[in-house]
Structure formats: C-alpha cells, structure tokens
Amino acid sequence: MSTFIVEGGHRMHGDITPQGAKNEALQIICATLLTPERVVIENVPDILDINNLISLLAEMGCKVERLSPHSYAIQADNVNIEYLSTPEYRRRAAALRGSVMLLGPLVARFGYAVLPKPGGDKIGRRRLDTHFIGIQRLGATLEYRSDIKSYEVKADGLNGCYMLLDEASVTGTANIVMAAVLAKGTTTIYNAACEPYIQQLCRMLSAMGAKIDGIGSNLLTIHGVDTLGGAHHKVLPDMIEVGSFIGMAAMTGSEIRLRNVAYDDLGIIPDSFSRLGIAIERQGDDILIPSHDSYEIETFMDGSIMTFADAPWPGLSPDLLSVFLVVATQARGSVLIHQKMFESRLFFVDKLIDMGAQIILCDPHRAAVIGSGRLNSLKATTMVSPDIRAGIAMLIAAMSAKGTSQIQNIDQIDRGYEGIDKRLNAIGAKIIRVTD
Known part of the structure; x- marks a missing residue:
C-alpha cells in the first residue's frame, strides 16, 4: 500500500491540463x-x-x-x-x-x-x-x-x-x-x-x-x-479533475491556469465554486484561478445558509461534494453539504475534524461546515483514503495544512487521478510518494 507524504503550506503557480474523463x-x-x-x-x-x-x-x-x-x-x-x-x-x-x-x-x-x-x-x-x-x-x-x-x-x-x-x-x-x-x-x-x-x-x-x-x-x-x-x-477533459484543481488552488492560495477544460461542458461547476467565494476567470477554453488570500461563502437571497446538494445532470455531480466540503473549511461563512446519493461518502470528515476543521456530521448524508477563514488553519495528520473522491479531498486538505501529513492507501487516488503527485509537484507542491 503506497503513501503520500505531503508538506503543506506551499503555494503553486503555473499551468496544468486536466486528464481525459x-x-x-x-x-x-x-x-x-x-x-x-x-x-x-x-x-x-x-x-x-x-x-x-x-x-x-x-x-x-x-x-x-x-x-x-x-x-x-x-x-x-x-x-x-x-x-x-x-x-x-x-x-x-x-x-x-x-x-x-x-x-x-x-x-x-x-x-x-x-x-x-x-x-x-x-x-x-x-x-x-x-x-x-x-x-x-x-x-x-x-x-x-x-x-x-x-x-x-x-x-x-x-x-x-x-x-x-x-x-x-x-x-x-x-x-x-x-x-x-x-x-x-x-x-x-x-x-x-x-x-x-x-x-x-x-x-x-x-x-x-x-x-x-x-x-x-x-x-x-x-x-x-x-x-x-x-x-x-x-474523450472530454475530466470535469471532476477540473473541479478538484479549482478547489486545490483556492485552498492553497495558488494561482493556477487550467488548460483546455471544455468549459461549455462543465455545467454549473464554475458557478457553484463562485458561490463558495472563489474567483474564476474564463479565458477562451482555459480557466484562471487567481491567488486567494481569503474567500467567503455566499448566502441565499433570503439570508439563509448556502446548501450544496448533488443531483443528476445538469445538477452538481456527487463526485465533487467531497471537494466542496473540504474547500469550505477554509472559507468565511457556513454551508450545508447534502450528499443524497451515497450514504458513506461523508464519513471521511472525522479526519478533517482531527485536522481542526469545524464540521458537524448531521447524519450519513449531511454535514454542516462552519468556516472561519485562515483563522482556523488545518493542521497535519495521518489519513487513509477510503475512495477516489475522499482521497483527493484529503490531499487538498493536506496541501493547505500546517506541517507534514501522510495519506495512506493512495491506490484509491491513483484509480482516478493520473500521476497527481508529479503533476502538482511540477507547479510547486511538495508531495512524496512512498511505495511499500
């Protein structure tokens, strides 16, 4: 079983091209x-x-x-x-x-x-x-x-x-x-x-x-x-990887350009990240994520708490809710994440809580995230990836945390993300792969 050793706190800068879907x-x-x-x-x-x-x-x-x-x-x-x-x-x-x-x-x-x-x-x-x-x-x-x-x-x-x-x-x-x-x-x-x-x-x-x-x-x-x-x-670019990179850029305060994303096929993904307070600039078929010192979650028009829930297309993909959850931990404001389709996908939040995130797991399908911005920075820990999407969320959390984290069972991440450590290290991340 392979492991990622992730040194958090490094900002990335550069271009990255999403893999095929x-x-x-x-x-x-x-x-x-x-x-x-x-x-x-x-x-x-x-x-x-x-x-x-x-x-x-x-x-x-x-x-x-x-x-x-x-x-x-x-x-x-x-x-x-x-x-x-x-x-x-x-x-x-x-x-x-x-x-x-x-x-x-x-x-x-x-x-x-x-x-x-x-x-x-x-x-x-x-x-x-x-x-x-x-x-x-x-x-x-x-x-x-x-x-x-x-x-x-x-x-x-x-x-x-x-x-x-x-x-x-x-x-x-x-x-x-x-x-x-x-x-x-x-x-x-x-x-x-x-x-x-x-x-x-x-x-x-x-x-x-x-x-x-x-x-x-x-x-x-x-x-x-x-x-x-x-x-x-x-094959189209992978919209889930596009969303993962958007969240990763915001969490680490990085400036990243995503090349050739097939923007018109991303549906509501860019607008959903914008509602988390993340600036997204479309430039042709590229997306530029400028460096964020902070980002603030919107509320609904009546002032009620923002909710993100998965739904069939053109709704929000369930594969991105893990990313939205972890990105919200470092935002200002609160959000409810409602994972309707899979009852065990939110169970990885206990590790985010260990890292200092303020999350209430309401039930197997809902988690409330109370974000206080960079005032409540995550701290490093050791984690085990249970599935592809929770694994990438853990990687995002580790990259933004203070200290050095370990993510075990990264074969789960490799199932869905091509050479993720090499591609991120090329633009400034500090990730070491240890193979048993």
Whole structure:
C-alpha cells in the first residue's frame, strides 16, 4: 500500500491540463465490444481503473494497440466468450466497478454476459437495478448463480421497447443504450441520464452507425441497427479533475491556469465554486484561478445558509461534494453539504475534524461546515483514503495544512487521478510518494 507524504503550506503557480474523463473513457472502452471493426480512442487517462479495463478486454481476445501514452486502438473481432465463465475473469471484473458496463455490449452482440458483483469505491450501497431491469425489458434473462457469486445474463436477440428508468443512472443509461443500438426495432428511454459523458457515448455510437435521437436530453430514442462499424473518438477533459484543481488552488492560495477544460461542458461547476467565494476567470477554453488570500461563502437571497446538494445532470455531480466540503473549511461563512446519493461518502470528515476543521456530521448524508477563514488553519495528520473522491479531498486538505501529513492507501487516488503527485509537484507542491 503506497503513501503520500505531503508538506503543506506551499503555494503553486503555473499551468496544468486536466486528464481525459475517467467516467467517459470507461463507457467508450466498453462500447468497442459492439463492433468487430477498429475503434481509435484519444485522450484516454493513464489511471488504474482504465488500465485494468483495457487489460481485461485484451484477456477477452480484443486486439489492443497503444498508439501513444493517451491513445488506443481496440478491435473486438475475435472475442473469446468462454473466457467470461472462468474464475480469472470473475476475479478481475469483480475488482473493477466499470466492468458493469460490459453487460450491455456483450449481451447485445454475443447474447451472453457474466457479471460478478463489481468493486470500486467503498461509499455505500450502489444498486444495479436500473441496469438489470433495462436489459431485461429488452428481452434478456438474468439469473444470480450463488455457486460463482455472479449474475449470468442471456439473450436470443434483443427487441426494442419503451422504458421509464427508475433513476437517471449514468452507467445504467450507458448500459441500456449500448444494448439497444443492436436491438430490433425502436427503444425509447425516458428519464435517461444526459451528462456530457452520455452525450459523448451517443455521438461515438452514432459515428459507428447507430441511430440515436434526443442526444443531450432525458428522452432518448434508439432505432436498432444490424451492425456497427469503427470510429475515431476523443474523450472530454475530466470535469471532476477540473473541479478538484479549482478547489486545490483556492485552498492553497495558488494561482493556477487550467488548460483546455471544455468549459461549455462543465455545467454549473464554475458557478457553484463562485458561490463558495472563489474567483474564476474564463479565458477562451482555459480557466484562471487567481491567488486567494481569503474567500467567503455566499448566502441565499433570503439570508439563509448556502446548501450544496448533488443531483443528476445538469445538477452538481456527487463526485465533487467531497471537494466542496473540504474547500469550505477554509472559507468565511457556513454551508450545508447534502450528499443524497451515497450514504458513506461523508464519513471521511472525522479526519478533517482531527485536522481542526469545524464540521458537524448531521447524519450519513449531511454535514454542516462552519468556516472561519485562515483563522482556523488545518493542521497535519495521518489519513487513509477510503475512495477516489475522499482521497483527493484529503490531499487538498493536506496541501493547505500546517506541517507534514501522510495519506495512506493512495491506490484509491491513483484509480482516478493520473500521476497527481508529479503533476502538482511540477507547479510547486511538495508531495512524496512512498511505495511499500
């Protein structure tokens, strides 16, 4: 288990370019299974979750060619379906949350899929009902086999239908869309997720020959086709990393320019940080965060306490609430952080309290932060990263704290952030990676 040794109190200055979007890349890579032709993907982040998924596809028989550090060509023209029944596949797929999105492409093209209960972040229950119900509505049968602790999904051809999703699940929508593009007839998906990453997936599928109407809305209409061809696709910058860097700059009083952020796809993220009192300057497709000696949280127009809550797009991403929480500890003013979607994502706040943050954990979903600005600076401590987003929040806290902190289990951070220590050290941070 690797550890970060973080010397706090250093201001950074310089440019940093966000990596490709992890959540989009996971969907796009799974979608390559829908065609026997070559698919080229650019701006792929070099992170653990992505690398493990690509390796899993290679073990399944896909031809994988790394064209550059961030570009791949994948061709699924000789997939070994029997590999899905092996203990090795189940072990590897269970360790990767993104493996759930193999379900739709495998069932659509090959009529068979095996899905072990997927791993990933330890952030509470993350149900798969939306995935399963959607695939079943298209005509697949699903059975949980206790002997292999996996779901076995079979289909003798899929047929389009109308469905109203019980929740606007991003990965659930992606799975259903990928299955529906090869189904017979027309599929209508209402209450579909409409995040930019879903839009990107639909655009790539359209470039491969799929027929999808309503891209960017919560009502998708998919006219099934017999086959799909190859495509060339570029992954968007990671909006969660953009938000992480904005918070990091404010907390450390740094001046940072974020290059090529795809600003128009960031939704309400910039405005939400502005409500925390953080100055954000858009310059073309860049964001400049000037050095902040202090920042003050706004109140609502009636004077009541500001609340940040996660919501489906175009609401605020749940992946950023950990960052908002830690950034608020060094602001002036108070804020309520309401994490609606995952019941365990706020449990890392006990470490922030140990560092001197004034936080009241109201329940598993809500935390009240009382900020007193730099008058209540954080102090160094030792922490263990429970998941990707809490891990980056801990790193931000450590970088602003007085003294030297340790963050253990940083493999969780590496799952979502490419070479974060090297990239931040290049603009003035002091982070040492210790590998056991």
